[in-house]
Amino acid sequence: MTAPKIFLYFCLSFVGGIFLSSVFRIPLFLILTILILGILLISVFWEYKNFVIIGFCILFLVLGIWRHQMALSKIENSPLQNFIGKEITFVGLVDKEPSKRGKTAKLEIKVEKIIADSNPPATLPPSAGPSNGSPLTKVNSEGISSGSYRAKVLVTVWKYPEYDYGDKLKIQGKLEEPGIFEGLPRSELALLRGFNYKDYLAKDGILAVMNFPEVELVEKNQGNFLKKTLISFRQKLEESLNKTLSRPHSAILEALLFGKEENISKEWKEKLNLTGTRHIAAVSGMNITIISSLIFGFLLWLGFWRNQAFYLSIILIIFYILMIGAPASAIRAGIMALLLLTAQHFGRFSSASRSIVLAATLMLFQNPLILRWDIGFQLSFLATMGMIHLQPILSEKFKKIPDVWQSRDNLSSTLAAQIFVFPILIYNFGQISIISPITNILILPIIPFLTILGFIFSFIGIFWQGLAQILSWPAWLGITYIFKIVDLSSKISFASLTFKNVHWVFLIISYLVLGIIVWRIKESQKLKFLKY
Numbered sequence: 001m002t003a004p005k006i007f008l009y010f011c012l013s014f015v016g017g018i019f020l021s022s023v024f025r026i027p028l029f030l031i032l033t034i035l036i037l038g039i040l041l042i043s044v045f046w047e048y049k050n051f052v053i054i055g056f057c058i059l060f061l062v063l064g065i066w067r068h069q070m071a072l073s074k075i076e077n078s079p080l081q082n083f084i085g086k087e088i089t090f091v092g093l094v095d096k097e098p099s100k101r102g103k104t105a106k107l108e109i110k111v112e113k114i115i116a117d118s119n120p121p122a123t124l125p126p127s128a129g130p131s132n133g134s135p136l137t138k139v140n141s142e143g144i145s146s147g148s149y150r151a152k153v154l155v156t157v158w159k160y161p162e163y164d165y166g167d168k169l170k171i172q173g174k175l176e177e178p179g180i181f182e183g184l185p186r187s188e189l190a191l192l193r194g195f196n197y198k199d200y201l202a203k204d205g206i207l208a209v210m211n212f213p214e215v216e217l218v219e220k221n222q223g224n225f226l227k228k229t230l231i232s233f234r235q236k237l238e239e240s241l242n243k244t245l246s247r248p249h250s251a252i253l254e255a256l257l258f259g260k261e262e263n264i265s266k267e268w269k270e271k272l273n274l275t276g277t278r279h280i281a282a283v284s285g286m287n288i289t290i291i292s293s294l295i296f297g298f299l300l301w302l303g304f305w306r307n308q309a310f311y312l313s314i315i316l317i318i319f320y321i322l323m324i325g326a327p328a329s330a331i332r333a334g335i336m337a338l339l340l341l342t343a344q345h346f347g348r349f350s351s352a353s354r355s356i357v358l359a360a361t362l363m364l365f366q367n368p369l370i371l372r373w374d375i376g377f378q379l380s381f382l383a384t385m386g387m388i389h390l391q392p393i394l395s396e397k398f399k400k401i402p403d404v405w406q407s408r409d410n411l412s413s414t415l416a417a418q419i420f421v422f423p424i425l426i427y428n429f430g431q432i433s434i435i436s437p438i439t440n441i442l443i444l445p446i447i448p449f450l451t452i453l454g455f456i457f458s459f460i461g462i463f464w465q466g467l468a469q470i471l472s473w474p475a476w477l478g479i480t481y482i483f484k485i486v487d488l489s490s491k492i493s494f495a496s497l498t499f500k501n502v503h504w505v506f507l508i509i510s511y512l513v514l515g516i517i518v519w520r521i522k523e524s525q526k527l528k529f530l531k532y
Helices: 003-023 028-044 049-076 079-083 187-191 197-202 225-244 249-258 266-274 285-302 306-323 328-346 349-366 375-389 391-397 404-429 436-463 465-490 504-531
Strands: 087-094 099-101 104-115 144-146 152-158 168-174 206-211 214-219 431-433 496-498
Touching: 003 049, 003 349, 028 049, 049 349, 079 104, 079 206, 087 152, 104 168, 152 168, 168 206, 197 206, 225 249, 225 306, 225 436, 225 465, 249 306, 249 436, 249 465, 266 431, 266 465, 285 306, 285 328, 285 375, 285 404, 285 436, 306 328, 306 436, 328 349, 328 375, 349 375, 375 391, 375 404, 391 404, 391 504, 404 431, 404 436, 404 504, 431 436, 436 465
Parallel strands: 152 206
Antiparallel strands: 087 104, 087 168, 099 104, 104 144, 104 152, 168 214, 431 496
8 A cells, every 4th residue: 555545544544533523512521531432552553554544544534523623622612712691891992894784794804802790700610711721811800801802703783884904993782692693694505404603604714693782992003913904905806897797797797706695696606506606606615616727728728838727727726716705615715726736737636635635634624613514615626626536537537529619627516516516405405406417507607707807807997997897798798698598497397306304324425326326437448548
């Protein structure tokens, strides 16, 4: 057994430990029992390589369980938990661009200082003390708790007055624990199997919510200068876009470029859901992964050399992630996409999957909670693996299709990604679009064109609206085409199927079967190659 393969097994064991801890609450005695078993296999059977490898896999499994439970413990023992259910005043920084919906806005506030209620506890619980590196450093006689909490509060406020990223605010209100379904960021998330809003927020460090408190602006422009500059530049691009294109065309392109869905009508959101194309109107992991591959093919079709298309694609993806504010979910998806592009460029698909697994392992070590609660992470990982393992097989099957405008590559990559994410979509949402593959195949090839052109005329529109208007016409035609395809597809009576009570065992069986099928096809292709 080669060293890279052994290392792959160690990574998979670590991820498996996080998965088990995400599904089951594993008691300490069982963790210690598994740990002892691994140590015994290594020490007693040291001369037998396979037993030693199994022993180390068990150790990495335990490491995964420990890492996930440590992350949960950090949340449960956060000093912020001591103030849940109390009227408090705290000072914090708006850590992310506000999300505006209708008449309200949601602010992610990174807590810097808490001024407790008028009757603070005489002594704090052990978890709130300064031991073990606790960020709560002191509580004075007035109940002022100072220190870096490394936790966030999701605050719902009225849309006006407006607050921006980097604003330091003083907020007074009742701190509450997030409800199971209360305040879902999208109505569709209510369909998630076993969805828990509290855990969904916790993966991003948000431990509590506060609704319509008293807010006082303390100071402006206190955030990261680079992030503030990028957000400001993106807002100018959005303003230019909305001046150049009218709705509903501008709403779709705004969602495609910046992940902002607030201007898309409820009717069109429903049509996108029915046709399985909602991901084009969101910065999803699957979307970034697929688009990265399509951009590479699109640049080759334009006549760029392979090296030029590769490096330009990387620049465009990095620029895109920065323009949308570089959220953690987009960064993770971007890493997957860049690894996929590198594999495509150097023709190293055989080792690409190991690189993807290593990247996923490092992401999960940094934040193990995303394995279960970040669907974007799941989609980007699975879509990338599909394009690595299934795309070459489909390309071979589609070799009789004329490769006009890179249509063969676009078809195979899109279909490969769709097949690999189907089980996770069925499990999480209990609904799947039957016509999604066909609809996506028809519209995804023009997405890179719209993405690049949208950025170009939005940027030019900042300085010269007349030229931007002329350049926007092809984009208007492209979006009109998308509207027609989605509208026609949504009218098909059997457009989607609904599944009830999908068990997580379905996921394991689905991906085992899918993996076996792909492996058997690859093995048969190897045998054919050896014969010739």
